Amino acid sequence: MKRLVILGGGESGIGTAILGKQKGYEVFVSDKGNIAEKYKKVLIQKRIDFEENQHTENKIFNADVVMKSPGIPDKVKLIQELISKGIKVISEIEFASEYTEAIIIGITGSNGKTTTTMLTHHILKKAGLNIGVGGNIGDSFAQQVAEKSYDGYVLELSSFQLDGIENFRPHIAIITNITPDHLDRYEYDFEKYIASKFRITKNQTKEDFLIYDADDEVINNWIKKNPIKAKLVPFSIEKKLEYGAFLKGDKIITRLNTEEYIMSISKLTLQGKHNTKNAMASTLASQLLKVRNQTIAESLSDFEGAEHRLEKVLKVNGVEYINDSKATNVNATFYALECMDNPTIWIVGGVDKGNDYSDLMPLVREKVKAIVCLGLDNQKIIETFQNVVDIIVETAGAEEAVKVAHKIAQKGDAVLLSPACASFDLFENYEDRGRKFKEAVRNI
Incomplete structure (x- = not known):
């Protein structure tokens, strides 16, 4: 019986485990962190062997094939060792x-x-x-x-x-x-x-x-x-x-x-x-x-459109609140700012992936009246735009960011969450960031 080892017990890992078991593989799921309760239930119900909060090497290196979650980089030591041993490492797809x-x-x-x-x-x-x-x-x-x-x-x-x-x-x-x-x-x-x-x-x-x-x-x-x-x-x-x-x-x-x-x-x-x-x-x-x-x-x-992608949340006192939390890079934020017709209070920031914000300069000059930073390290954003935008405020969460934006905004303005960054410093993921933003807007 061929042995399929799955690294990562998230959506793609559990799906692969179900398919692997159905196709007659001996399946083992290993996650370095916690496996969510809903996924654990599936593994137990399907009688699939798994571990969490660790990778036991002797249970991994006897694999015929390894499926790794897309979140695990190739350069991780475990992956490099698998490859050097000639064990095939593939994606769920x-x-x-x-x-x-x-x-x-x-x-x-x-x-x-x-x-x-x-x-x-x-x-x-x-x-x-x-x-x-x-x-x-x-x-x-x-x-x-x-x-x-x-x-x-x-x-x-x-x-x-x-x-x-x-x-x-x-x-x-x-x-x-x-x-x-x-x-x-x-x-x-x-x-x-x-x-x-x-x-x-x-x-x-x-x-x-x-x-x-x-x-x-x-x-x-x-x-x-x-x-x-x-x-x-x-x-x-x-x-x-x-x-x-x-x-x-x-x-x-x-x-x-x-x-x-x-x-x-x-x-x-x-x-x-x-x-x-x-x-x-x-x-x-x-x-x-x-x-x-x-x-x-x-x-x-x-067509309705994707959640967290230029999603109109609410109009409060004549101010439109827009959730574009899915904009995790500069190019996505470029599109968002390009779509703005009203003076914009721009909520930006998070984990910077080596961003070059200079591409946004013309749009920021033309459309942005204030910047609200939403991240642990906002230095680069502040340095890039401090001579272009008069008001730049740092905040440490969606609720605070929305409150600050609400104070600055006047009738006819738009408040745009389009972070241009990943969300992992303050949030679980961009969906979590988008939901917290929407919740904060509804609580104004």
Whole structure:
């Protein structure tokens, strides 16, 4: 019996354990920290061996294959030792994809991937397809492969998940954009991070498709230098394309094969340039799967959007509060500030991943009237913007940040939580940060 060892007892770990057990593996789950109660119950119920708050090496090094949680960096000593012993270390995505014949749409990128994933899933579901959604969001992909019988999956894929693939092959791959992010995991080498994103297409064949942002210089340069077997399907809001999707005035035009399809961007529920791009990517993927244009148009105009992504929370005394906690890098915050039409009180800060805030300077000058810092170390933010913004206040929690913003704000202003940083200094994750912000707003 083959032994599957799983490092990390979170969503992807437990899902992989369920699938591994179903496929006849001897399964062992090991987590260096606590395993959440809801996951422990599943392991006990399924009679899966596990440990928490430690890694017992002699129970790990006898593995035939190891699935590691995307949160564990490759450079950790344990992982390096496994690799040097010739033990295969893979991601949940790799493990689960071996056991499904379903069509896979894989979506990666520094920003926009959650919205594009949810939007694509929304369109395909509305078209009557039997389709699951997973990867970096929602329920574990492996668990769905074990327990559901979907004909297709829309998977949001982080670079960490793609680092652990060998044979994984999506029929349709989407790269929304590539900007410097998570560089702390890639030895501060942007090229390594780019290569990681492009792993999404490494096993694709000429029968498959790669949908990508043709306005993104980083993506274009990589495609010029590296052979890609999949059929290239570009989208752009800057130039006219013979094939793919582009913008003409305020209309999205898609051209695949001989058909041309036109839709007005005023119909999109999600506004802003980046959302036009997300809509283009989702539309192209849906058209490649032969979804009717009518269904696509309806879906784009009734899509709700992702939680914690430019989510309008409340209007209090004429001040709009917006939760963009999912903006964990500078580029995401750039999009958010670009969408702001009112004078903005910007709540920013957290764990800095080597951020360069200078890209935001023109937008901050134009739109931001005050900055409220939300992090343990705000030095860089203060140094960057102290000569541009008159009011900069440091706070140590969502409640305090909202109170301060509420004091500064006047009727007609907006308060925007768009941290441009990870959340782990004061919060469990960006969802926790977003929820606490919303709670604080409701308690004003």
